[in-house]
Amino acid sequence: MSGEVDWSGLRAPGLVEFEQLAHEAFARLPELFRQRCAGVAIQVADFPDDEMLDELGLESEFDLLGLFRGVGLAQGGDPALLQTGQMPNMVWLFRRPLLDYWAEHDETLGHLVTHVLVHEIGHHFGLSDEDMERIEAAAGEDDRSQ
Template structure:
């Protein structure tokens, strides 16, 4: 039996998720983080209706995270912002992440890191193998 008293625990709130995302980002390899200059990480409860429709989601729980912007592979980056253009952003969605976590056998911190790396990986145009290697390096 666990030493944690779950009867007094609440689901992590948005601020806690932001802390998890910041900690996951801090564990990424230095050279990877250096390339992320200007990428903004946001945590929201759910994706908005427009995003759900655009992504073809059947439920608001279908999307765990999202990269929006112009990836480095397409010539984007912090220094290439056109006037009025939003910065590159990674969105993490708290409620879908909690739902996924409840159904799978992994820690919440690992899940947040996985989604963060996957979404940032889109910024770089990385393959799934590249992203898996970055996750392994972050866990060492």
């Protein structure tokens, strides 16, 4: 059958590939949005740590796909004015929960990573859901054939 995928040689992306996928998703976001993200680091880990789970009152490490940590612009944070000892603003993406979610839903992994990335960065800016949907659409991620 033409166009059939040979799944026998495919594997889930590891941390390095997942980080590359996240950076590619970020690069597709509108330029103005990316410029305003100066100082926000993107980190990928297999799972959130216990501190993150406790902070959010979550019991399972599979309950969290991504997390913004830091002082967002909506809370008066300015990445150029980091306080002594203050960690830079970070967006965390959690590979294993994202892969689990992906396996259970009808969307591409690229779309899912972009969605979570935009949502978490949206916390930094204090954006509405409608604003985040427009940014995702501008990134071209509504095409689920990727």
